Amino acid sequence: MEIFKSKKIKRDTKKVFIKKGPCSSAFFYILNREFGYPMEAEVRAADQLCGGIMQQGYQCGMLWGSALAVGAESFRRHDDRGQAIGIAITATRHIMESFLKRAKSVDCRDITRCDFSKKLIFSLLKYFLFGRVIFCLKLADKWAPEAIQSATEGLSHKDTDLPGLPISCSSEVAKKMGASDEEMVMVAGFAGGLGLSGNACGALSAAIWMNSLDWCRKHPGKSANPNSNATNTLKAFYKVTDSEILCHKICGQYFKTIDDHTEFIKNGGCDKLINVLADNCQSKREILK
Numbered sequence: 691m692e693i694f695k696s697k698k699i700k701r702d703t704k705k706v707f708i709k710k711g712p713c714s715s716a717f718f719y720i721l722n723r724e725f726g727y728p729m730e731a732e733v734r735a736a737d738q739l740c741g742g743i744m745q746q747g748y749q750c751g752m753l754w755g756s757a758l759a760v761g762a763e764s765f766r767r768h769d770d771r772g773q774a775i776g777i778a779i780t781a782t783r784h785i786m787e788s789f790l791k792r793a794k795s796v797d798c799r800d801i802t803r804c805d806f807s808k809k810l811i812f813s814l815l816k817y818f819l820f821g822r823v824i825f826c827l828k829l830a831d832k833w834a835p836e837a838i839q840s841a842t843e844g845l846s847h848k849d850t851d852l853p854g855l856p857i858s859c860s861s862e863v864a865k866k867m868g869a870s871d872e873e874m875v876m877v878a879g880f881a882g883g884l885g886l887s888g889n890a891c892g893a894l895s896a897a898i899w900m901n902s903l904d905w906c907r908k909h910p911g912k913s914a915n916p917n918s919n920a921t922n923t924l925k926a927f928y929k930v931t932d933s934e935i936l937c938h939k940i941c942g943q944y945f946k947t948i949d950d951h952t953e954f955i956k957n958g959g960c961d962k963l964i965n966v967l968a969d970n971c972q973s974k975r976e977i978l979k
Contacts, residue, residue: 717834862964
């Protein structure tokens with residue numbers, strides 16, 4: 691595997707943001723670079739998580755991209771998959787807290803003041819003409835070193851208080867879709883609405899990313915935004931949830947700990963939704979490399 695040479699925090703976030711396009715891919719790339727490992731197709735697959743999950747306005751793409759990066763790093767640091775999943779969730783919670791402190795909201799719609807899910811062209815014009823793109827660039831530039839710091843702190847967390855076999859709803863979806871162990875850990879932090887926050891469904895984002903990754907591997911060098919794999923995933927999700935997307939409403943609860951979430955999934959919580967998302971996989975790959 692190719693390894694980035696520089697281990698220093700580079701203050702070129704705006705440049706990367708502009709070059710990579712979607713904020714989700716930009717932050718996936720930035721944190722990967724800091725950890726020392728590029729992931730070309732995986733980064734492009736994160737394009738669809740920008741705009742708060744396919745322009746739906748929920749958690750900012752910077753968070754989804756960062757969560758994927760800490761998941762990848764957690765996999766590299768831990769031989770035990772369960773332990774890696776638990777640390778990925780913990781690190782994602784650190785990232786969420788850091789971002790909320792900086793941006794005052796985790797949702798794209800609040801930050802951009804645009805609703806990209808409706809009248810997309812008009813919203814994009816508003817985003818660029820009214821200076822919100824500049825606001826996002828400045829936010830990204832200020833938060834990037836904080837994201838790296840919070841990710842590093844979360845990944846260094848002692849695992850003594852983790853459940854014996856941590857489970858992530860997002861990892862379970864990925865597993866059913868034919869994910870490798872690494873891919874399962876990469877999406878682990880999406881659990882419970884991203885870092886157990888109860889916001890927009892992490893299992894949905896995992897399925898979107900997995901389907902987009904499959905698309906990216908079949909279309910080298912092309913952006914995953916848009917692609918029919920991801921669009922069909924969102925449609926299937928909304929059909930089974932009656933257009934509800936918030937984790938705490940779908941599950942009927944917030945998860946205070948990884949243990950809470952693990953027990954919920956072990957007891958069949960969200961089984962139907964997980965199976966629908968997995969069954970929507972456009973092209974199941976060989977399971978367990």
